[in-house]
Amino acid sequence: xxxxxxxxxxxxxxxxxxxxxxxxxxxxxxxxxxxxxxxxxxxxxxxxxxxxxxxxxxxxxxxxxxxxxxxxxxxxxxxxxxxxxxxxxxxxxxxxxxxxxxxxxxxxxxxxxxxxxxxxxxxxxxxxxxxxxxxxxxxxxxxxxxxxxxxxxxxxxxxxxxxxxxxxxxxxxxxxxxxxxxxxxxxxxxxxxxxxxxxxxxxxxxxxx
Numbered sequence: 001x002x003x004x005x006x007x008x009x010x011x012x013x014x015x016x017x018x019x020x021x022x023x024x025x026x027x028x029x030x031x032x033x034x035x036x037x038x039x040x041x042x043x044x045x046x047x048x049x050x051x052x053x054x055x056x057x058x059x060x061x062x063x064x065x066x067x068x069x070x071x072x073x074x075x076x077x078x079x080x081x082x083x084x085x086x087x088x089x090x091x092x093x094x095x096x097x098x099x100x101x102x103x104x105x106x107x108x109x110x111x112x113x114x115x116x117x118x119x120x121x122x123x124x125x126x127x128x129x130x131x132x133x134x135x136x137x138x139x140x141x142x143x144x145x146x147x148x149x150x151x152x153x154x155x156x157x158x159x160x161x162x163x164x165x166x167x168x169x170x171x172x173x174x175x176x177x178x179x180x181x182x183x184x185x186x187x188x189x190x191x192x193x194x195x196x197x198x199x200x201x202x203x204x205x206x207x208x209x
Contacts, residue, residue, distance in 0.1 A: 023070075034112060097138075
């Protein structure tokens with residue numbers, strides 16, 4: 001059972017410490033793996049005592065959860081900014097949207113996926129739930145704008161397109177399957193999105209891309 005963190009009732013100093021810890025952990029976890037980075041390592045790098053570190057995050061798993069939540073907040077904010085712009089140039093919006101996804105998935109390297117599967121598989125339930133919420137919200141706005149621009153087909157409901165996307169992401173974008181297929185988060189997501197978009201973009205849309 002994953003214990004979800006609630007926003008701390010903290011003073012500004014504690015809030016700053018939490019942000020510093022999460023930023024450092026995010027960089028090291030995603031790049032080098034979860035197993036190889038210890039709480040002692042993080043405390044030493046941040047120049048803080050282990051007591052301060054553990055006062056903010058009682059375990060490495062709690063810190064990992066905070067890293068995931070921070071990551072999803074960042075992705076959601078970036079995608080919301082792109083889709084909220086309401087650009088009349090939908091192909092340009094789509095390009096920026098996909099580039100944003102690529103940047104965020106590129107941050108997560110294979111050692112982290114390997115360790116997530118071995119060390120904290122229960123945490124992936126949190127990832128799946130947040131990922132589903134993010135896809136439903138961001139892609140609904142994107143596809144609706146694309147339909148108005150004549151780029152996305154109107155004979156397939158946006159809800160159906162999103163369900164197909166969610167099904168493919170859930171089946172493929174998990175540590176065991178990506179390891180089996182030799183995929184990184186970026187290559188896996190890029191392939192899924194390419195296959196689905198090629199099926200739902202109109203002939204007019206293809207000529208503009």
